[in-house]
Amino acid sequence: MNVSIIGAGNMAKGLAAVFTAAGHRVTIAARDKVKGEAAAQEAGNGATAGSIAEAAAADIVVLAVPYQGAFEAIEAAGGLVGKIVIDITNPMTEDFSGLSIGHTTSAAEEIQKKFPHARLVKAFNTVFAQVLQNGGKIAGKPVTVFVAGDDAEARTKVVELAQDAGFETQVTGSLSTARYLEPVAALNITLGYGLGHGVAIAPTWQRAA
Numbered sequence: 001m002n003v004s005i006i007g008a009g010n011m012a013k014g015l016a017a018v019f020t021a022a023g024h025r026v027t028i029a030a031r032d033k034v035k036g037e038a039a040a041q042e043a044g045n046g047a048t049a050g051s052i053a054e055a056a057a058a059d060i061v062v063l064a065v066p067y068q069g070a071f072e073a074i075e076a077a078g079g080l081v082g083k084i085v086i087d088i089t090n091p092m093t094e095d096f097s098g099l100s101i102g103h104t105t106s107a108a109e110e111i112q113k114k115f116p117h118a119r120l121v122k123a124f125n126t127v128f129a130q131v132l133q134n135g136g137k138i139a140g141k142p143v144t145v146f147v148a149g150d151d152a153e154a155r156t157k158v159v160e161l162a163q164d165a166g167f168e169t170q171v172t173g174s175l176s177t178a179r180y181l182e183p184v185a186a187l188n189i190t191l192g193y194g195l196g197h198g199v200a201i202a203p204t205w206q207r208a209a
């Protein structure tokens, strides 16, 4: 698949590294050309840099920007009409002490509301960037990517991408289940940073055979 990642920060680099390692073509679409090129180089495996305006040419576009920047980023990408868009954002407060929205909506739903023709899928928001740098594994075991979305075909494509890159996946249902996934990421941050358990942690979901 061709994947464009909007953003050139920790998650953009980490996702670019795991996707390219699985053989996908990745373009880092940054608002700052120099940062984009540096991020692509750091990600390695042939990742390239491009502009946000060009991101819509990919099969899948990843929003690896802060929640507050997601709206501007999609506008800059031309609205992403008909495009599969992976929302990895967590709407954290500025001091990371909590979520700025939740319970009755989610970042994913707010983005979808503003851009109803993008095929939004929430995924990867519970995986720390440092875990991505470790190939998406903890102690050699793949971590879980939770996948929420209203468009079943888009959800399946994102599951395929995540599984290709070596992750376990768990579909959680409609996009509104992002209301549950975003607090899980906040719990992850509380455990990892707040309570000092470090970032080599990830939530998973298990069932008895």
Ligand SMILES: NC(=O)c1ccc[n+]([C@@H]2O[C@H](COP(=O)([O-])OP(=O)(O)OC[C@H]3O[C@@H](n4cnc5c(N)ncnc54)[C@H](OP(=O)(O)O)[C@@H]3O)[C@@H](O)[C@H]2O)c1
Residues within 6 Å of the ligand: 006, 007, 008, 009, 010, 011, 012, 030, 031, 032, 035, 063, 064, 065, 066, 067, 068, 069, 070, 072, 073, 088, 089, 090, 091, 092, 124, 125, 126, 127, 128, 129, 130, 185
């Ligand atoms: N870090 C994690 O472990 C983690 C885990 C799961 C989910 N997430 C989520 O992933 C997203 C990215 O996190 P991160 O840690 O990668 O952040 P980061 O390292 O701070 O990188 C953010 C990137 O977004 C770009 N950006 C900001 N506003 C933008 C806009 N309006 N248009 C285009 N680009 C914009 C920044 O560009 P400039 O450099 O030009 O400012 C930067 O390249 C966040 O929503 C976060 O909640 C993070």
